Amino acid sequence: MAGREYPLERTRNIGIMAHIDAGKTTLTERILYYTGVNHKIGDTHEGTATMDWMAQEQERGITITSAATTCHWxxxxxxxxxxxxPEYRINIIDTPGHVDFTVEVERSLRVLDGAVGVFDAQNGVEPQSENVWRQADKYNVPRxxxxxxxxxxxADFFGSCNQLITxxxxxxxxxxxxxxxxxxxxGIIDLFEMKAYVFNGDKxxxxAVGEIPADLASR
Structure with missing residues (x-):
């Protein structure tokens, strides 16, 4: 993989940002697993997450410094x-969610092509989510x-989405x-394809891709 070369138009630097415990690192671990980079899903609480490489991060179960990795999509x-x-090279930057390490997020934002704001569907928009969102506004990062x-x-999907507005x-x-x-x-419904994606299996x-369930199709 290291020997692959990609033109700039097929290379993206994507940041993952959120309030602490929203699940940034866990999401990144899933991305690495589903794209074939890792063959096992790491766990932040067990100290086995790929992105939490520092001893302090593994002991505390939180991200302290921004960490980068690469996958292909x-x-x-x-x-x-x-x-x-064509295949794309995605450089993922997992940023800290704790307010004490906000400066790490700002450093990362300077090099991003885009960012994923991760929100806990139970808690919606939390204080640090607001902070990093304003930082991304400052650097005009698409999100x-x-x-x-x-x-x-x-969990309240639509209530959390409404907080993005309020x-x-x-x-x-x-x-x-x-x-x-x-x-x-x-699973989810893809509103572009108008298809239902149902996730099966332990991971x-x-x-399974199929038609939208009748109770949701009428909405």
């Missing part, structure tokens, strides 16, 4: 890589919001909506 069609499309922990008790002053455009929540969370990597 091919555009997909119905949940499978589309082999007719998307990812609602995490939809399987958590009290607390961040943004007008989010939904491209996916969840199928179920909490213990009944099953959610067995994806």
């Amino acid at each position: 091919t555009p997909e069609k119905e949940g499978k890589p589309d082999k007719t499309q 998307m919001a990812f609602m995490n922990k939809m399987d958590k008790m009290g 607390k961040l002053g943004k007008n989010p455009v939904l491209v996916q909506i969840p199928i179920g929540k909490e213990d009944d969370f099953k 959610g990597d067995d994806i």
